[in-house]
Amino acid sequence: MKVLCGIGGSDDSFRALDRTVERAAVASDDLTIAVVDNEDSSVSPDEVVERAEAAVEEAAIDAEVRRVEGDPGSRLVDIAETEGFEEIVLGGGHTSPMGKITIGSIAEFVLLNAKTSVTLVR
Amino acid sequence: MSDRGYPDAVADEFPPPPTAFTDREDRRIEVRPYEGDPAARESLVEMYxxxxxxDRAQxxxxxxxxxxxEWLDAILADDCYNVIAWCDDAAAGHATLVPDGDAYELAIFVHQEYQRAGIGTHLIRGLLGHGQANGVEKVWLTVERWNRAAVSLYKKIGFETSDAESFELEMGLRLRADGETAAEGDASATPDESDADE
Structure with a gap:
C-alpha cells in the first residue's frame, strides 16, 4: 500500500513513525514520511528528519523522508491526492495530565478533508 | 500545553466538603474529600x-x-484533589483536580444510576470548594461540544470557553486572584437543581 506518514515532532507523531516503519517492513508498504511544521512541537524539523531517517535505516526499508513546509494539514491532504497515496498515518493525539486524549489541529484537518483513509496511531 | 485562557473575574466561593443533600430520587448523598482511604479507592474501582x-469522555x-x-493511581496521587459523592457505601460520583503547571485539570463522573438527580452540581461545587480551601487558583477542562448537559453545567458554575477551535471545547475558571492566599470566605451554598450531570 502507498502510505504517507505525517510527523511534526510531538511524542505521538514519533509513536506513529515507529509503528508505520515497523509495519512497512513486514507489509512492504511504499512509505513516504513527510516532516511537517508543528508549531506546538519542541523538536526542530531538522531533528525530526534525522529521527525519521534513522528509523528508516534501522528497519532496513526503502522509504523517502521528505521535508514539507507550509500549512501541515492541507499540505498532507494535497500530497496524498496529487501523488496517489492510499492512506495517511498520523499521531493519535496528546494525552492531558488527567488522561484525556485531545486530537491536534493537524489530525483534525486531515480527518475532515482527506479523501484517503486516515490512521491515528495510539 | 499551550497557554490557556481564564476569566478575569474570580468565581464565587464554593462550599468546602463534607456536604450532604437529598437528591431528586430522594437518596441521601454525601460529598466528601478523598484522603487516601484504601476502601474509598476500592469503591471508585467498583464504580468505574x-x-x-x-459515558466515556476522551x-x-x-x-x-x-x-x-492504573488511571486512579495517577489521579488519586497526593498532589491531586479528589471528592467522592457517596450513597451509603457506594460511590455515586467522583470529581478530580489534577495538577498541570500552575493550574489544575478538572474531570467529573457520575455513575449512570445516579445521573439526572442533581448530584453533578453538588459534586463539582464540592470539588471546587475543596480546591479553593487548598489554594487552587486556576482550573481548566475539555469537554466534547455535543455534551450539552456537561457544557451547561460548567457554564452555570462560571467556566468560560477559552478555546472553541477543536473537536473539544476548552473552558477555564479562576478560583482565586493570582497570588491570593487562602482566606476565610463566607461560603453561601445555594443548592440549585440541575439536569446537567455529566
Whole structure:
C-alpha cells in the first residue's frame, strides 16, 4: 500500500513513525514520511528528519523522508491526492495530565478533508 | 500545553466538603474529600468498572479493572484533589483536580444510576470548594461540544470557553486572584437543581 506518514515532532507523531516503519517492513508498504511544521512541537524539523531517517535505516526499508513546509494539514491532504497515496498515518493525539486524549489541529484537518483513509496511531 | 485562557473575574466561593443533600430520587448523598482511604479507592474501582462505556469522555474512564487502577493511581496521587459523592457505601460520583503547571485539570463522573438527580452540581461545587480551601487558583477542562448537559453545567458554575477551535471545547475558571492566599470566605451554598450531570 502507498502510505504517507505525517510527523511534526510531538511524542505521538514519533509513536506513529515507529509503528508505520515497523509495519512497512513486514507489509512492504511504499512509505513516504513527510516532516511537517508543528508549531506546538519542541523538536526542530531538522531533528525530526534525522529521527525519521534513522528509523528508516534501522528497519532496513526503502522509504523517502521528505521535508514539507507550509500549512501541515492541507499540505498532507494535497500530497496524498496529487501523488496517489492510499492512506495517511498520523499521531493519535496528546494525552492531558488527567488522561484525556485531545486530537491536534493537524489530525483534525486531515480527518475532515482527506479523501484517503486516515490512521491515528495510539 | 499551550497557554490557556481564564476569566478575569474570580468565581464565587464554593462550599468546602463534607456536604450532604437529598437528591431528586430522594437518596441521601454525601460529598466528601478523598484522603487516601484504601476502601474509598476500592469503591471508585467498583464504580468505574460498572461505568457505561457510552459515558466515556476522551478516553476516560478507561475500560477494564487493570487500566482503571492504573488511571486512579495517577489521579488519586497526593498532589491531586479528589471528592467522592457517596450513597451509603457506594460511590455515586467522583470529581478530580489534577495538577498541570500552575493550574489544575478538572474531570467529573457520575455513575449512570445516579445521573439526572442533581448530584453533578453538588459534586463539582464540592470539588471546587475543596480546591479553593487548598489554594487552587486556576482550573481548566475539555469537554466534547455535543455534551450539552456537561457544557451547561460548567457554564452555570462560571467556566468560560477559552478555546472553541477543536473537536473539544476548552473552558477555564479562576478560583482565586493570582497570588491570593487562602482566606476565610463566607461560603453561601445555594443548592440549585440541575439536569446537567455529566
Amino acid at each position: 468498572d460498572a461505568f457505561d462505556p457510552a 478516553g476516560i474512564p478507561p475500560g477494564g479493572e487493570e487500566r482503571i487502577r
